[in-house]
Amino acid sequence: MSALLDRTEKTVVATTEQESAQARELVARLREKTNESLSLSLKNAAGESVEAPAELTALLGKVVEAMGRGATVTIGTLPKELTTTTAAKMLGISRPTLMQLISKNELPAHKVGSHTRVLTEDVHKYRDARAAMRRQGLDGLRALEDELGAED
Incomplete structure (x- = not known):
């Protein structure tokens, strides 16, 4: 069974070799059906199937892929409000x-x-906007490079 280590508000899951093999097999079986969209359903205690939203299915798919590679998966939670120190760490900048x-x-x-x-939520939005701006700037540089015919 997976090793579950609970560290404050993080759960670290280290998979066994058997679980990694099972995850690889599941990923391979899912990839066989590339033309079909994936869906996930779970059964509740009464045996009724409950369909998971597409976003959750995609997230769980990434977790299974990581497990298949033998990676350790860390699941953490964040409060709704953050201190400025925590927000700065999330953004990779100083508190000032x-x-x-x-x-x-x-x-x-x-x-x-x-x-x-x-x-x-605001920290995530700012981080995503900053990443999009960087991608846009890089795309602009690539277009300029192509226009000027610059080579590697």
Whole structure:
């Protein structure tokens, strides 16, 4: 059986070789049916099938693929509101830089007493927007490179 290590609000799952083999077999069987969209259904205690949403099915598919590679899977939770220190760590920036983003209204925040808090959802949105902007900039550089005929 998998080793479950509960660390505060994280669960680490280290799979056995047998479980990795089972995951690889499942992934291979699912890939055989590439023309069909995947769906996942679970049975409740009464034996009734309950269909999982497509987003959850995709997420669980990624977990199974990781298990098939023998990777350790970590499942964590985050609170709805984050401290500025935690938000800065999630974004890979310093806390003072995060506070500058907040003061420039680039990242929404609110006060809880004298402490600044940031919604987890807003941190994810900011991170995704920043990644999209970087991709757009890189795509622009590639287009310019192609236009100028630059080579490697």
